[in-house]
Amino acid sequence: MKYSKQEVLQYVQEDDVKFIRLAFCDVFGRQKNISIMPEELPRAFEYGIAFDASAIKGFGDETHSDLLLHPDPETLMQLPWRPEHGKVVRMFSTISYPDGHPFERDTRQLLIQATKEAEKAGCRFAFGAEQEFYLFRLDENGNPTKIPYDYAGYMDIAPDDKGENIRREICLTLEQMGIRPESSHHEEGPGQNEIDFRYSDPVSAADNVMTFQTVVRTVAQRNGLFADFSPKPLRDKPGNGFHINMSVKADHCPDALCYMIAGVLDKVKDMTAFLNPAENSYERFGSNKAPEYISWSSENRSQLMRIPAAAGEYRRAELRSPDPSANPYLALTLIIYAGLNGIEKKLDLPMVADFNLYKADPAVLRRFQKLPADLNSACKTASDSAFIKKYVAEEILHIYCG
Secondary structure (H helix, E strand, O other), X not given: OXXXXXXXXXXXXXOOEEEEEEEEEOOOXXXXXXXXXXXXXHHHHHOOEEEEHHHOOOOOOHHHOEEEEEEOHHHOEEOOOOOOOOEEEEEEXXXXXXXXXXXXXXXXXXXXXXXXXXXXXXXXXXXXXXXXXXXXXXXXXXXXXXXXXXXXXXXXXXXXXXXXXXXHHHHHHHHHOOOOEEEEEEOOOOOEEEEEEOOEOHHHHHHHHXXXXXXXXXXXXXXXXXXXXXXXXXXXXXXXOEEEEEEEXXXXXXXXXXXXXXXXXXXXXXXXXXXXXXXXXXXXXXXXXXXXXXXXXXXXXXXXEEOOOOOHHHOOEEEOOOOOOOOHHHHHHHHHHHHHHHHHHOOOOOOOOOOOHHHOOHHHXXXXXXXXOOHHHHHHHHHOOHHHHHHOOHHHHHHHHO
Protein backbone atom coordinates (compact mmCIF):
# COMPACT_ATOMS: atom_id res chain seq x y z
CA MET A 1 0.00 0.00 0.00
CA LYS A 2 1.27 3.46 -0.90
CA TYR A 3 0.51 6.32 1.45
CA SER A 4 0.13 10.07 0.93
CA LYS A 5 1.70 12.58 3.32
CA GLN A 6 -1.67 13.22 4.98
CA GLU A 7 -2.31 9.50 5.41
CA VAL A 8 1.12 9.07 7.03
CA LEU A 9 0.45 11.93 9.44
CA GLN A 10 -2.92 10.41 10.34
CA TYR A 11 -1.45 6.92 10.78
CA VAL A 12 1.32 8.16 13.05
CA GLN A 13 -1.16 10.08 15.18
CA GLU A 14 -3.75 7.31 15.50
CA ASP A 15 -1.55 4.17 15.75
CA ASP A 16 0.74 4.94 18.69
CA VAL A 17 3.85 5.58 16.58
CA LYS A 18 6.64 6.95 18.78
CA PHE A 19 9.68 6.89 16.49
CA ILE A 20 10.05 7.51 12.76
CA ARG A 21 13.21 6.36 11.03
CA LEU A 22 14.26 8.28 7.94
CA ALA A 23 16.40 5.83 5.96
CA PHE A 24 18.96 6.52 3.26
CA CYS A 25 22.25 5.00 2.15
CA ASP A 26 25.78 6.11 1.40
CA VAL A 27 27.28 5.80 -2.09
CA PHE A 28 28.26 2.18 -1.39
CA GLY A 29 24.69 1.21 -0.44
CA ARG A 30 25.25 0.96 3.31
CA GLN A 31 21.98 1.85 4.96
CA LYS A 32 21.86 4.78 7.40
CA ASN A 33 19.00 6.40 9.29
CA ILE A 34 18.02 9.15 11.67
CA SER A 35 15.06 8.80 14.05
CA ILE A 36 12.65 11.66 14.66
CA MET A 37 9.72 12.05 17.02
CA PRO A 38 6.15 12.23 15.64
CA GLU A 39 5.82 15.98 16.25
CA GLU A 40 8.75 16.56 13.86
CA LEU A 41 7.10 14.76 10.94
CA PRO A 42 5.22 17.76 9.46
CA ARG A 43 8.54 19.67 9.38
CA ALA A 44 10.24 16.70 7.73
CA PHE A 45 7.65 16.63 4.95
CA GLU A 46 7.69 20.39 4.38
CA TYR A 47 11.35 21.32 4.83
CA GLY A 48 13.37 18.13 5.36
CA ILE A 49 15.47 17.05 8.34
CA ALA A 50 19.08 18.25 8.43
CA PHE A 51 21.99 15.91 9.13
CA ASP A 52 25.78 16.11 9.21
CA ALA A 53 26.88 14.82 5.80
CA SER A 54 30.57 15.08 6.68
CA ALA A 55 30.17 12.03 8.92
CA ILE A 56 28.91 9.89 6.00
CA LYS A 57 31.71 8.46 3.88
CA GLY A 58 31.73 10.06 0.44
CA PHE A 59 29.11 12.72 1.25
CA GLY A 60 31.36 15.75 1.86
CA ASP A 61 33.59 17.48 4.35
CA GLU A 62 33.20 19.88 7.27
CA THR A 63 33.07 22.98 5.06
CA HIS A 64 29.77 21.99 3.37
CA SER A 65 28.29 19.50 5.78
CA ASP A 66 24.54 20.21 5.92
CA LEU A 67 22.19 18.08 3.86
CA LEU A 68 18.45 17.46 4.21
CA LEU A 69 16.44 14.23 4.26
CA HIS A 70 12.98 14.28 2.65
CA PRO A 71 10.86 11.22 3.59
CA ASP A 72 8.97 9.43 0.83
CA PRO A 73 5.48 8.75 2.26
CA GLU A 74 4.84 5.94 -0.22
CA THR A 75 7.55 3.86 1.50
CA LEU A 76 6.04 3.88 5.01
CA MET A 77 6.60 0.56 6.82
CA GLN A 78 6.21 -0.52 10.41
CA LEU A 79 9.23 -2.37 11.81
CA PRO A 80 7.55 -5.48 13.24
CA TRP A 81 10.46 -6.50 15.46
CA ARG A 82 10.03 -3.29 17.50
CA PRO A 83 7.48 -3.03 20.40
CA GLU A 84 3.78 -3.12 19.58
CA HIS A 85 3.26 -0.22 21.97
CA GLY A 86 5.22 2.80 20.91
CA LYS A 87 5.59 1.60 17.32
CA VAL A 88 8.58 2.34 15.11
CA VAL A 89 8.05 3.06 11.41
CA ARG A 90 10.48 3.69 8.58
CA MET A 91 10.42 5.71 5.38
CA PHE A 92 13.09 5.90 2.70
CA SER A 93 14.25 9.43 1.99
CA THR A 94 15.75 11.47 -0.80
CA ILE A 95 18.55 13.94 -0.09
CA SER A 96 18.93 17.60 -1.05
CA TYR A 97 21.17 20.56 -0.40
CA PRO A 98 19.79 23.33 1.87
CA ASP A 99 18.79 25.37 -1.22
CA GLY A 100 16.58 22.49 -2.37
CA HIS A 101 18.45 21.10 -5.37
CA PRO A 102 19.11 17.35 -5.37
CA PHE A 103 22.29 15.92 -3.86
CA GLU A 104 24.21 14.34 -6.76
CA ARG A 105 25.50 11.46 -4.61
CA ASP A 106 22.00 10.36 -3.59
CA THR A 107 21.92 7.08 -5.50
CA ARG A 108 18.22 6.49 -4.78
CA GLN A 109 17.48 9.76 -6.57
CA LEU A 110 19.65 8.59 -9.49
CA LEU A 111 17.45 5.50 -9.83
CA ILE A 112 14.27 7.59 -9.65
CA GLN A 113 15.63 9.75 -12.47
CA ALA A 114 16.65 6.71 -14.56
CA THR A 115 13.14 5.27 -14.18
CA LYS A 116 11.65 8.56 -15.39
CA GLU A 117 14.02 8.62 -18.37
CA ALA A 118 12.96 5.09 -19.28
CA GLU A 119 9.29 6.04 -19.10
CA LYS A 120 9.93 9.02 -21.38
CA ALA A 121 11.42 6.56 -23.86
CA GLY A 122 8.30 4.39 -23.60
CA CYS A 123 10.04 1.66 -21.57
CA ARG A 124 8.93 0.13 -18.27
CA PHE A 125 11.52 -1.96 -16.44
CA ALA A 126 10.81 -4.47 -13.70
CA PHE A 127 13.31 -6.18 -11.41
CA GLY A 128 13.37 -9.09 -9.00
CA ALA A 129 16.31 -9.74 -6.69
CA GLU A 130 17.87 -12.99 -5.51
CA GLN A 131 20.36 -12.52 -2.69
CA GLU A 132 22.47 -15.19 -1.04
CA PHE A 133 23.91 -15.03 2.48
CA TYR A 134 25.72 -17.24 4.96
CA LEU A 135 24.65 -17.86 8.56
CA PHE A 136 27.60 -18.17 10.94
CA ARG A 137 27.72 -18.96 14.64
CA LEU A 138 28.82 -16.41 17.25
CA ASP A 139 31.59 -17.00 19.79
CA GLU A 140 31.15 -16.80 23.57
CA ASN A 141 31.55 -13.00 23.39
CA GLY A 142 28.88 -12.59 20.73
CA ASN A 143 31.34 -11.92 17.91
CA PRO A 144 30.97 -13.53 14.47
CA THR A 145 32.96 -16.64 13.64
CA LYS A 146 33.45 -18.46 10.33
CA ILE A 147 31.73 -21.57 11.69
CA PRO A 148 28.66 -22.27 9.50
CA TYR A 149 25.30 -22.73 11.19
CA ASP A 150 24.87 -26.02 9.31
CA TYR A 151 26.54 -28.19 6.70
CA ALA A 152 23.53 -28.85 4.47
CA GLY A 153 23.69 -28.66 0.67
CA TYR A 154 21.58 -27.28 -2.14
CA MET A 155 17.84 -27.40 -1.34
CA ASP A 156 18.37 -29.87 1.51
CA ILE A 157 15.68 -30.10 4.17
CA ALA A 158 15.61 -30.19 7.97
CA PRO A 159 17.14 -31.49 10.13
CA ASP A 160 20.27 -31.09 7.94
CA ASP A 161 19.05 -27.64 6.91
CA LYS A 162 19.07 -25.70 10.18
CA GLY A 163 18.36 -22.44 8.38
CA GLU A 164 14.79 -23.44 7.52
CA ASN A 165 13.22 -21.78 10.57
CA ILE A 166 15.41 -18.69 10.15
CA ARG A 167 14.31 -18.29 6.53
CA ARG A 168 10.68 -18.79 7.55
CA GLU A 169 10.97 -16.05 10.18
CA ILE A 170 12.61 -13.73 7.63
CA CYS A 171 9.86 -14.35 5.07
CA LEU A 172 7.06 -13.83 7.61
CA THR A 173 8.68 -10.61 8.82
CA LEU A 174 8.96 -9.34 5.24
CA GLU A 175 5.30 -10.18 4.62
CA GLN A 176 4.34 -8.18 7.70
CA MET A 177 6.15 -5.24 6.09
CA GLY A 178 4.27 -5.64 2.82
CA ILE A 179 7.13 -7.29 0.91
CA ARG A 180 6.31 -10.63 -0.70
CA PRO A 181 9.13 -13.15 -1.06
CA GLU A 182 8.70 -15.61 -3.91
CA SER A 183 10.75 -18.56 -2.63
CA SER A 184 13.53 -19.54 -0.22
CA HIS A 185 15.93 -22.46 0.08
CA HIS A 186 19.29 -23.66 1.34
CA GLU A 187 22.10 -22.91 -1.09
CA GLU A 188 25.19 -24.97 -1.99
CA GLY A 189 27.54 -23.60 0.65
CA PRO A 190 27.48 -24.70 4.31
CA GLY A 191 25.14 -22.35 6.15
CA GLN A 192 24.33 -20.57 2.86
CA ASN A 193 20.76 -19.47 2.11
CA GLU A 194 18.81 -17.67 -0.60
CA ILE A 195 15.51 -15.79 -0.65
CA ASP A 196 13.99 -14.52 -3.92
CA PHE A 197 11.57 -11.64 -4.50
CA ARG A 198 8.70 -11.04 -6.86
CA TYR A 199 9.03 -8.48 -9.61
CA SER A 200 8.45 -4.81 -8.86
CA ASP A 201 9.28 -1.40 -10.25
CA PRO A 202 12.96 -0.41 -10.09
CA VAL A 203 12.85 1.86 -7.01
CA SER A 204 10.70 -0.55 -5.00
CA ALA A 205 13.01 -3.43 -5.99
CA ALA A 206 16.07 -1.56 -4.69
CA ASP A 207 14.22 -0.45 -1.54
CA ASN A 208 13.27 -4.10 -0.95
CA VAL A 209 16.91 -5.20 -1.19
CA MET A 210 17.87 -2.66 1.46
CA THR A 211 14.98 -3.80 3.68
CA PHE A 212 15.80 -7.45 3.09
CA GLN A 213 19.39 -7.15 4.29
CA THR A 214 18.24 -5.31 7.43
CA VAL A 215 15.60 -7.95 8.19
CA VAL A 216 18.02 -10.86 7.60
CA ARG A 217 20.66 -9.36 9.89
CA THR A 218 18.04 -8.56 12.56
CA VAL A 219 16.46 -12.02 12.53
CA ALA A 220 19.87 -13.71 12.51
CA GLN A 221 21.02 -11.70 15.51
CA ARG A 222 17.81 -12.48 17.41
CA ASN A 223 18.59 -16.15 16.87
CA GLY A 224 22.19 -15.85 18.06
CA LEU A 225 23.69 -15.91 14.54
CA PHE A 226 25.55 -13.63 12.15
CA ALA A 227 24.32 -13.06 8.57
CA ASP A 228 27.21 -12.54 6.14
CA PHE A 229 26.43 -10.95 2.75
CA SER A 230 30.06 -10.52 1.68
CA PRO A 231 30.96 -11.80 -1.81
CA LYS A 232 33.22 -14.67 -0.67
CA PRO A 233 32.81 -15.46 3.05
CA LEU A 234 34.65 -18.81 2.81
CA ARG A 235 37.56 -19.05 0.37
CA ASP A 236 36.96 -22.62 -0.84
CA LYS A 237 33.14 -22.47 -0.87
CA PRO A 238 30.55 -20.80 -3.15
CA GLY A 239 30.34 -17.02 -2.98
CA ASN A 240 27.25 -14.93 -2.39
CA GLY A 241 25.52 -13.69 -5.51
CA PHE A 242 23.04 -10.85 -6.06
CA HIS A 243 21.27 -12.22 -9.13
CA ILE A 244 19.17 -9.54 -10.79
CA ASN A 245 16.14 -10.70 -12.78
CA MET A 246 14.95 -8.09 -15.23
CA SER A 247 12.28 -7.54 -17.84
CA VAL A 248 11.16 -4.61 -19.96
CA LYS A 249 8.06 -3.62 -21.88
CA ALA A 250 8.57 -1.03 -24.57
CA ASP A 251 6.02 0.79 -26.71
CA HIS A 252 6.18 -0.37 -30.34
CA CYS A 253 9.16 -2.70 -29.69
CA PRO A 254 8.22 -6.38 -29.28
CA ASP A 255 11.90 -7.44 -29.18
CA ALA A 256 12.79 -5.08 -26.34
CA LEU A 257 13.97 -7.87 -24.04
CA CYS A 258 16.58 -9.08 -26.52
CA TYR A 259 17.79 -5.55 -27.19
CA MET A 260 17.93 -4.89 -23.45
CA ILE A 261 20.06 -8.01 -22.88
CA ALA A 262 22.38 -6.98 -25.72
CA GLY A 263 22.68 -3.50 -24.19
CA VAL A 264 23.59 -4.86 -20.76
CA LEU A 265 26.14 -7.27 -22.24
CA ASP A 266 27.63 -4.39 -24.22
CA LYS A 267 28.19 -2.25 -21.09
CA VAL A 268 28.62 -4.84 -18.33
CA LYS A 269 32.40 -4.59 -18.32
CA ASP A 270 32.11 -0.82 -17.79
CA MET A 271 29.63 -1.39 -14.91
CA THR A 272 31.52 -4.13 -13.10
CA ALA A 273 33.25 -1.84 -10.58
CA PHE A 274 29.77 -0.89 -9.33
CA LEU A 275 28.23 -4.37 -9.54
CA ASN A 276 31.23 -5.91 -7.74
CA PRO A 277 32.81 -3.16 -5.61
CA ALA A 278 34.72 -5.28 -3.06
CA GLU A 279 38.23 -6.69 -3.39
CA ASN A 280 37.00 -10.24 -2.85
CA SER A 281 34.09 -9.81 -5.29
CA TYR A 282 36.43 -11.18 -7.96
CA GLU A 283 37.17 -14.38 -6.06
CA ARG A 284 33.64 -15.53 -7.00
CA PHE A 285 34.14 -15.34 -10.74
CA GLY A 286 34.76 -18.54 -12.66
CA SER A 287 33.65 -21.13 -10.10
CA ASN A 288 30.47 -22.51 -8.50
CA LYS A 289 28.31 -21.21 -11.37
CA ALA A 290 29.54 -17.61 -10.97
CA PRO A 291 30.35 -16.19 -14.43
CA GLU A 292 33.78 -15.32 -15.76
CA TYR A 293 33.04 -14.51 -19.41
CA ILE A 294 30.68 -11.99 -21.01
CA SER A 295 28.21 -14.46 -22.45
CA TRP A 296 24.56 -15.43 -22.47
CA SER A 297 22.53 -18.60 -22.70
CA SER A 298 18.95 -19.77 -22.49
CA GLU A 299 19.44 -22.02 -19.46
CA ASN A 300 23.14 -22.48 -18.67
CA ARG A 301 23.83 -21.18 -15.15
CA SER A 302 27.55 -20.69 -15.75
CA GLN A 303 26.83 -17.76 -18.09
CA LEU A 304 26.81 -14.07 -17.22
CA MET A 305 23.29 -13.57 -18.56
CA ARG A 306 20.71 -16.34 -18.44
CA ILE A 307 17.23 -16.41 -19.95
CA PRO A 308 15.32 -18.79 -17.64
CA ALA A 309 12.70 -21.18 -18.96
CA ALA A 310 9.53 -19.09 -18.68
CA ALA A 311 6.80 -17.67 -20.86
CA GLY A 312 4.49 -14.67 -21.08
CA GLU A 313 4.78 -12.15 -18.26
CA TYR A 314 7.45 -14.32 -16.57
CA ARG A 315 9.87 -14.09 -19.51
CA ARG A 316 12.96 -12.38 -18.18
CA ALA A 317 16.74 -12.27 -18.10
CA GLU A 318 18.95 -12.96 -15.11
CA LEU A 319 22.25 -11.10 -14.63
CA ARG A 320 24.47 -13.34 -12.50
CA SER A 321 27.66 -11.35 -11.89
CA PRO A 322 26.60 -8.82 -9.20
CA ASP A 323 27.11 -9.61 -5.52
CA PRO A 324 25.45 -8.24 -2.36
CA SER A 325 28.20 -5.67 -1.75
CA ALA A 326 26.73 -3.66 -4.67
CA ASN A 327 24.61 -0.57 -4.04
CA PRO A 328 21.25 -1.74 -5.50
CA TYR A 329 20.18 1.77 -6.51
CA LEU A 330 23.35 2.34 -8.49
CA ALA A 331 23.32 -1.17 -9.98
CA LEU A 332 19.74 -0.86 -11.28
CA THR A 333 20.38 2.68 -12.53
CA LEU A 334 23.24 1.50 -14.74
CA ILE A 335 21.32 -1.57 -15.94
CA ILE A 336 18.40 0.64 -17.01
CA TYR A 337 20.64 3.00 -18.99
CA ALA A 338 22.53 0.10 -20.57
CA GLY A 339 19.22 -1.54 -21.48
CA LEU A 340 17.88 1.69 -22.96
CA ASN A 341 21.03 2.00 -25.04
CA GLY A 342 20.49 -1.49 -26.42
CA ILE A 343 16.82 -0.81 -27.20
CA GLU A 344 17.52 2.56 -28.82
CA LYS A 345 20.32 1.18 -31.02
CA LYS A 346 18.58 -2.18 -31.57
CA LEU A 347 21.79 -4.00 -30.66
CA ASP A 348 22.11 -7.61 -31.79
CA LEU A 349 22.78 -10.32 -29.25
CA PRO A 350 26.26 -11.85 -29.50
CA MET A 351 26.75 -15.56 -30.16
CA VAL A 352 24.80 -17.74 -27.74
CA ALA A 353 26.88 -19.95 -25.42
CA ASP A 354 24.73 -23.02 -24.75
CA PHE A 355 27.60 -25.02 -23.29
CA ASN A 356 29.59 -25.18 -20.05
CA LEU A 357 32.23 -22.49 -20.23
CA TYR A 358 34.19 -24.10 -17.40
CA LYS A 359 34.85 -27.12 -19.64
CA ALA A 360 34.95 -25.44 -23.03
CA ASP A 361 37.82 -25.73 -25.47
CA PRO A 362 40.30 -22.80 -25.12
CA ALA A 363 39.88 -21.98 -28.79
CA VAL A 364 36.13 -21.49 -28.20
CA LEU A 365 36.70 -19.40 -25.08
CA ARG A 366 38.87 -16.96 -27.02
CA ARG A 367 35.72 -15.79 -28.79
CA PHE A 368 34.40 -14.32 -25.52
CA GLN A 369 35.60 -11.35 -23.52
CA LYS A 370 36.31 -11.89 -19.83
CA LEU A 371 34.92 -9.88 -16.97
CA PRO A 372 37.57 -7.80 -15.16
CA ALA A 373 39.87 -10.05 -13.13
CA ASP A 374 40.15 -7.74 -10.12
CA LEU A 375 38.87 -4.47 -8.71
CA ASN A 376 41.74 -2.41 -10.12
CA SER A 377 40.98 -3.62 -13.66
CA ALA A 378 37.27 -2.96 -13.18
CA CYS A 379 37.97 0.57 -11.93
CA LYS A 380 40.28 1.32 -14.85
CA THR A 381 37.57 0.22 -17.29
CA ALA A 382 34.95 2.31 -15.50
CA SER A 383 37.19 5.38 -15.38
CA ASP A 384 37.81 5.16 -19.14
CA SER A 385 34.13 4.60 -20.00
CA ALA A 386 32.12 7.37 -21.66
CA PHE A 387 28.97 5.46 -20.64
CA ILE A 388 29.90 5.55 -16.94
CA LYS A 389 30.95 9.20 -17.07
CA LYS A 390 27.61 10.09 -18.62
CA TYR A 391 25.45 8.47 -15.94
CA VAL A 392 27.58 8.39 -12.78
CA ALA A 393 28.48 11.64 -11.05
CA GLU A 394 32.20 12.39 -11.14
CA GLU A 395 32.28 12.41 -7.33
CA ILE A 396 30.81 8.88 -7.14
CA LEU A 397 33.22 7.56 -9.77
CA HIS A 398 36.11 9.06 -7.83
CA ILE A 399 34.91 7.54 -4.55
CA TYR A 400 34.73 4.08 -6.13
CA CYS A 401 37.77 4.28 -8.36
CA GLY A 402 39.80 7.35 -7.45
